[in-house]
Amino acid sequence: xxxxxxxxxxxxxxxxxxxxxxxxxxxxxxxx
Amino acid sequence: xxxxxxxxxxxxxxxxxxxxxxxxxxxxxxxxxxxxxxxxxxxxxxxxxxxxxxxxxxxxxxxxxxxxxxxxxxxxxxxxxxxxxxxxxxxxxxxxxxxxxxxxxxxxxxxxxxxxxxxxxxxxxxxxxxxxxxxxxxxxxxxxxxxxxxxxxxxxxxxxxxxxxxxxxxxxxxxxxxxxxxxxxxxxxxxxxxxxxxxxxxxxxxxxxxxxxxxxxxxxxxxxxxxxxxxxxxxxx
Numbered sequence: 001x002x003x004x005x006x007x008x009x010x011x012x013x014x015x016x017x018x019x020x021x022x023x024x025x026x027x028x029x030x031x032x
Numbered sequence: 033x034x035x036x037x038x039x040x041x042x043x044x045x046x047x048x049x050x051x052x053x054x055x056x057x058x059x060x061x062x063x064x065x066x067x068x069x070x071x072x073x074x075x076x077x078x079x080x081x082x083x084x085x086x087x088x089x090x091x092x093x094x095x096x097x098x099x100x101x102x103x104x105x106x107x108x109x110x111x112x113x114x115x116x117x118x119x120x121x122x123x124x125x126x127x128x129x130x131x132x133x134x135x136x137x138x139x140x141x142x143x144x145x146x147x148x149x150x151x152x153x154x155x156x157x158x159x160x161x162x163x164x165x166x167x168x169x170x171x172x173x174x175x176x177x178x179x180x181x182x183x184x185x186x187x188x189x190x191x192x193x194x195x196x197x198x199x200x201x202x203x204x205x206x207x208x209x210x211x212x213x214x215x216x217x218x219x220x221x222x223x224x225x226x227x228x229x230x231x232x233x234x235x236x237x238x239x240x241x242x243x244x245x246x247x248x249x250x251x252x253x254x255x256x257x258x259x260x261x262x263x264x265x266x267x268x269x
Contacts, residue, residue: 005058006209009137012065013149016130020073027074028081031111 061137068130072150075122080157082115087161088170092179123154140197140204142212148200151193159186 086094086108094108127150135143162183169176203212 004209005137006140006204008062009065009134009140012062012137013069016066016069016071017073017153020070020075021077023070024074024077025081028078028115031078031115032081032085032109 058137061133064129064133065137068126068128068133068146071126072123072130073153075119075126076153076157078115079119079123080161082112082119083158084161084165086112086116087165087179091170091173123150140201145197145200148193148197152190152197154190155186155193156190159183159190162186 086092089109090106094106094112095102096108096113127147130150131143131146134146160183162179164183165173166176166179166183169179
């Protein structure tokens with residue numbers, strides 16, 4: 001159970017980071 | 033009615049007795065991890081791109097306002113200022129959300145692991161900017177050796193955070209995903225529970241005595257015992 005919780009955290013981190021990079025790139029390109 | 037309060041080991045933070053979280057709380061914490069990571073990565077990307085744009089366009093320095101005349105090509109653009117300043121504050125806010133949610137979600141170990149990861153991402157990505165443009169300076173840019181030094185320092189700082197995170201992840205895997213052992217090794221003093229004690233008497237106007245050396249006169253009325261003190265031993269050390 002605890003291992004699954006840890007991997008869920010890792011998955012949420014990777015998904016958030018990937019989405020954030022796309023979002024940040026889009027924002028920066030539109031501003032600069 | 034005698035009230036028996038069992039001295040629970042969980043109340044003292046004994047390791048291995050963590051309170052089970054409800055699935056709804058876990059889901060909320062994981063949502064916080066997702067939102068925090070997304071916001072932090074977006075803010076870091078904005079800072080990364082603004083920094084790179086500033087280094088390419090203006091050699092890494094710009095200014096605006098003030099009593100001095102700014103050299104041509106070194107005025108800060110509003111986009112650079114907005115992305116850099118907004119990105120830094122957004123990183124602080126979303127980094128806090130990410131670390132807090134990681135501690136609540138029971139990730140690899142706690143909020144410190146999230147901090148290690150964000151530290152490594154911040155200095156690793158910005159250090160890459162320094163190294164990349166230091167070795168391949170923009171057209172007309174001279175004296176980029178300082179960028180290489182900055183890049184090496186940044187990457188070393190990122191490596192420190194990465195090693196700390198990997199060490200924590202290795203410990204987590206060795207524990208089989210269990211919680212970190214507590215620094216406090218369980219309760220030092222256990223309360224003796226008076227199960228089956230006499231019911232409390234009506235207030236008699238005197239403060240109840242909780243114990244003391246033998247030979248002292250006892251209370252006039254039986255009072256519930258709160259502590260079981262060992263008998264007085266005169267020869268004891």
